[in-house]
Amino acid sequence: MRHDHLITAKQLSRENVEAVLDRAAEIDADPAAFADRHDDAVLGLCFFEPSTRTKMSFETAIKRLGGDIVDMGSVESSSVKKGESLADTARVIEGYADALVLRHPSQGAAKMVSEFVDVPLLNAGDGAGHHPTQTLLDLYTIRENAGLDDLTIGIMGDLKYGRTVHSLAHALTNFDADQHFISPESLKLPRSVRYDLHESGAMVREHTELDEILPALDVLYVTRIQRERFPDENEYQQVAGEYGIDLETLEAAKDDLTVMHPLPRVDEIAPEVDDTDYATYFEQAHNGVPVRMALLDQMLAEREEDR
Amino acid sequence: MSDHQLRVSKIPRGTVIDHIRAGQALNVLAILGIDGRSGETVSVGMNIPSDQMGQKDIVKVEGRELSQDEVDVLSLIAPEATINIIREYEVVEKQYLERPERVVGVLSCPNHNCITNANEPVETKFDVLDDGVRCEYCETIVREDLAAHIAVE
Numbered sequence A: 001m002r003h004d005h006l007i008t009a010k011q012l013s014r015e016n017v018e019a020v021l022d023r024a025a026e027i028d029a030d031p032a033a034f035a036d037r038h039d040d041a042v043l044g045l046c047f048f049e050p051s052t053r054t055k056m057s058f059e060t061a062i063k064r065l066g067g068d069i070v071d072m073g074s075v076e077s078s079s080v081k082k083g084e085s086l087a088d089t090a091r092v093i094e095g096y097a098d099a100l101v102l103r104h105p106s107q108g109a110a111k112m113v114s115e116f117v118d119v120p121l122l123n124a125g126d127g128a129g130h131h132p133t134q135t136l137l138d139l140y141t142i143r144e145n146a147g148l149d150d151l152t153i154g155i156m157g158d159l160k161y162g163r164t165v166h167s168l169a170h171a172l173t174n175f176d177a178d179q180h181f182i183s184p185e186s187l188k189l190p191r192s193v194r195y196d197l198h199e200s201g202a203m204v205r206e207h208t209e210l211d212e213i214l215p216a217l218d219v220l221y222v223t224r225i226q227r228e229r230f231p232d233e234n235e236y237q238q239v240a241g242e243y244g245i246d247l248e249t250l251e252a253a254k255d256d257l258t259v260m261h262p263l264p265r266v267d268e269i270a271p272e273v274d275d276t277d278y279a280t281y282f283e284q285a286h287n288g289v290p291v292r293m294a295l296l297d298q299m300l301a302e303r304e305e306d307r
Numbered sequence B: 001m002s003d004h005q006l007r008v009s010k011i012p013r014g015t016v017i018d019h020i021r022a023g024q025a026l027n028v029l030a031i032l033g034i035d036g037r038s039g040e041t042v043s044v045g046m047n048i049p050s051d052q053m054g055q056k057d058i059v060k061v062e063g064r065e066l067s068q069d070e071v072d073v074l075s076l077i078a079p080e081a082t083i084n085i086i087r088e089y090e091v092v093e094k095q096y097l098e099r100p101e102r103v104v105g106v107l108s109c110p111n112h113n114c115i116t117n118a119n120e121p122v123e124t125k126f127d128v129l130d131d132g133v134r135c136e137y138c139e140t141i142v143r144e145d146l147a148a149h150i151a152v153e
C-alpha cells in the first residue's frame, strides 16, 4: 500500500497531524502564497453518496491550490448504475486524476480501493467507518481554540454510527486528552472502537448524562442523532431532546468551553447558542478548506517528487 | 467405538484430525468444504470418550491433505485439534495447531455493510486477536461462533 493514502485516522501519528495542521495554519495566514502550487493537478471526486459539503470543500481546496477536479457525478448517472464494481470504477478514474477522494456507503470501501489504485487516495467517509479529513479539521479547530494537550473533551450524540466520532477518538489518542463519551445506551461506541482506544491506552469514560461531566470540559463535540436509528418517533424525540444543548444547558459549562459540531445540525444545538463565544461550529466548517489544502499540498508534493 | 479402535482402523493416505472439541466435527467438515459430493471417503466420530478431553470428535478424510488456509481456520474453531498426515498407513507428520496472525478468504464478514459483502473482487481478510478475529476492511470484531462465518463455497 502507498504510504500516502489516507484511509483511517488510526494511521496518523502525532507528527503527521502536526505537520498538516502547521501547514494549514500557514495557508490560513497567507492563502495567496499557495495559489499556484499545483496548477497542473487534477483531483478525482468519487462520491457514491450525496455529500455536497465535503465535496465543495475539496473542490475549493484544490482550486485554491491552482488545480482542478474531475467529478464522476451522481451514482444514478454513472456506470455504477450499470453494475460496475467499485474496484473497476476507481481504476478507471485514477487514469484521469493525480489523487482521488472517495465517499462510499460501505465500510472498508476506501481500504479496498487503496489496494487497487496507484494514485493517493483520501477517504472522505466509508459508511459508519472513518472520515479522517474531517478529523484533521476538527483537530485544527481544537488546537486553535483549546489546545490539543491537557485537554478534556466530551463527545456526544450518535457514537455508534458516527464516523466522525470514531476517527476523532482515534486521532486524539496521540495527544494528552481525556475523552468522555456521552450517549444513550443504544448509541454507545462500537466494540471495535472501544477495543482500539483501550489498546492505545487512552483515557476513556462513557456517560449517559451530559451534566455529569459538562463542568469539566474544554471542548464539547456534539453530533447529530439520526431519526432512522430509532424504531419509533417518540423514542427519537425523547433521546434527541436529552442530547441537545441550549443556553440553559451551557450555564453549567466553563466560560471558555468550545462547542463543536461536524454539521449539518438539526436540533442538537439551539440557534440561540450561535451568537455566544461557545459556538465554534461554523469556524470549524470553514477550517475544512485550509486543512484540505494542506493535506492535498503535502500529498501532491510527494507525488511530484516521485516522478 | 473407542479411541483405540479409531486409531487402529487405519487409512492408506489422507488426514486424521483428532482431539476436536466435541460437537465441532461438522464445522470442521464445513471448513474443509467436505459434503460428500466429491467422493472421498470420510469418517466422522462424535462424542468419543477421551481421557484428555472427556469427549471428543474425530474426522478422517482419505486421499486429502490440508492446505495452510484450512489449517489456519481450523486452529480458530478447534484449537485443541491435532492433525495427522497419513501416507502408506503411517502417520508421517503430526501437526499441533498454532493460531495464525490472519486468515484470508475463509471467513465471511458478519457486517452486511462491509465492502467484502458488496460483490467486489476482494477476498475477506481477518486479523486474529487474542479472543476473536477482526475484519481488516470494516474492522468488525467477531468473538462468538466463528464457525457460523465460514464462507463455504
Ligand SMILES: [Zn+2]
Residues within 6 Å of the ligand: A108, B109, B110, B111, B114, B115, B116, B135, B136, B137, B138, B139, B140
Ligand atoms: Zn468487514
